[in-house]
Amino acid sequence: MGCAGAAAALSTLPAVAKPQGDARILFREVRLVDGTGVPSRLADVIVQGDRIATIAPPSARSSNFRGRRIEGEGRILAPGFIDTHAHGDPLEQSFEPFLAMGVTTVVLGQDGSGPRVVGRSGPNRDLRSWMKAVETAGIDINVATLSSHGTLRRVVDIPDSVRRPDADGLQRMAAQLDAELRAGSYGLSYGLEYVPGIYSETAELTRLGQVVSRYGGVVMSHMRSEDDDIIDRSIEELIASSLPARPHISHLKVIYGKGEKRARQLLDFMAEKRRQGIDLTADAYPYLAGYTGVAILFPQWALPPTDYGKVLAERRQELRDYLGKRMIKRGGPGALLFGTKPYVGKTVEQAAAEAGMHFADFLVQIGPGAGAGAHFTMDEKLQDTLLLDPFVAIATDGAPGIRHPRSAGTYAKWIEEFVVKRRLLPMEEAIRKASGLPAHIMRFADRGVIKVGAKADLNLFDPAKIRARSTYADPGLLAEGFDLVMVNGVPAFEGGHRIGVAGRLLRATARSGGRKV
Incomplete structure (x- = not known):
């Protein structure tokens, strides 16, 4: 992200x-x-x-x-x-x-979080007002946008903590999505590892996918998980919640997986879906580190809108143990390089050492809203194999x-390294x-x-x-x-x-x- x-x-x-x-x-x-x-x-x-x-x-x-x-x-x-x-x-x-x-x-509105005219309420929260503003402004690049699942929820006043919106809430989301698609949105994005998408269930996503399908749109998803042991299930969920709209995997990667063989297994799995008539595509970038918030390290029960102070008071040791194991599994505290203040340019390991703390205690202290950084969690042979697949487009997942x-x-880098060198x-x-x-x-x-x-x-x-x-x-x-x-x-x-x-x-x-x- x-x-x-x-x-x-x-x-x-x-x-x-x-x-x-x-x-x-x-x-x-x-x-x-x-x-x-x-x-x-x-x-x-x-x-x-x-x-x-x-x-x-x-x-x-x-x-x-x-x-x-x-x-x-x-x-x-x-x-x-x-x-x-x-x-x-x-x-x-x-x-x-x-x-x-x-x-x-560039295609914006990704990971379930889309652009809006900020600092205002009412109709200006609507994607359509942002599109009108862009249309009349001087912009230096062409811009297309998706509607964004998490932003749709918030626009129609569904609290982030709601796991199962009622029928009225689903209808409000569907109506808002329909209006945005009629205004020129190209489809829908999910951010299922982030709040509030992390709390949503497949039935909710399927309801929205059906709306997208009426417009010939695409459903792009930062999937529920990119972990090696469950990525296949995450792709299955994307397909189930998209059809008959076209499913597209955002920034295809495998966390913890290694080697060309594992990449081939995943690509074969995706190819089988296409043989079944599913127009499944993906994009990826030629780097071995992602970039996202430290919140991705935390369990659901410690994420907003949960009262983090209460979590610390009641489950601090449990949280410390969880973060310690997850950080080690993701390459250790030296594998996360902060990109935001006050720790910019330092790894978790370095920042924790400067604070005189064990890295797990440091993560507990800074909390899930402490910023973002580069997470070095990918294997080169695996990722290179994914990048070369003919159904995987090149994308940045970047921002100015x-x-x-x-x-x-x-x-x-794509041209210099993969083609020329x-x-x-x-x-x-x-x-x-x-x-x-x-x-x-x-x-x-x-x-x-x-x-x-x-x-x-x-x-x-x-x-x-x-x-x-x-x-x-x-x-x-x-x-x-x-x-x-x-x-x-x-x-x-x-x-x-x-x-x-x-x-x-x-x-x-x-x-x-x-x-x-």
Whole structure:
């Protein structure tokens, strides 16, 4: 799960750059990797306004072109990357770190917690008011959104502690979800390891999945558990609560699992579901640490809205024992690196030592609301195998400002390490998993692939120069090597800097699973 952090305010963004109908740009003799997975080819590509106007073999006649000419010089022209799992709010933050690594579209509303116009009550709590605000603001990246299960609960005044909403509560949630889907939400997200999703039961989720299915939407879930021994059951729950809507696994990973063999077993399990006719997909990121709150270490009975003071008074030793065992199982106190104050940059082990405490006592003291950090809980061979599966898209689970390198490095690392250095897959497949596949998952009809008539979201780069510079110590360092990133026909990032703002709110088309802008 990503957490929004400090980032550039929108007031610092340049004015929105709207493409003119006669504005023309020629990409001359580029190596075209179109996002479908087919072999690359040399081509001349002409952009007019916000769309791709022409794709043709290189021609000497292009010397007569009137407009801006960009020479390929051996570089790749690829679709803008589509991040199917991101966090943050473009009304409050710049997504420049995403643009710098080739991302032109992000999907928000993840993990059951969605954006809203904050600090207000009544209708402004509704996702629709946020969408209207985004639509009229200058945003630097394309944004699509899901409705969010936990936020739906809160909007219709179902307390977090309620495990089984009554019929009236379920109807209010379903009606709110229906309204948001009609307004252009692309589906629904669950956060079943977080409050309040952790308290929900399958019957509640199934009721909402049925609403999503009427709109051809997708149900994305941070599942009930990612632990090795029960992840299969978590996937079964996602499927059961989604159908007949499309189920999608957010940030696919296996906690405690190890090795390629275990990854193959899980992928075979998912493939069998697809053979049964279930359109099951997933996304993942190329890092071995997740990023989420320390609350994930705590048992349900110690989480909000439970009175934590009462827990300490009555069950302190039980809680200490639980946290000690869970932290050891998750790699020990050195495997959680804080990304929030006052312990930022320190592991639990280091922070506890400075406090002169055993790490379990330290966790009891700071409590489940103490912040977030990077949790190093994954196995490299297992995760690499999952990443390479053709039905797993590449996503960040990042946000502007969080202290995890994935928010500024995911797609650069994907190309630099998996394609150029380790040669684990061809460039065409790597680009498809970052563009065409996520476009298919979201049912974006005119983004994610380079074709005539598609929106001109484009990346121009030399693979040999791609560098993921962000680290856990300095996670905000921008990626290098993406020479030009175009959003809706407007150069948005060029020469290492954001230069234009042309992002748009994307809205799904009701009852079609498609989208409109």
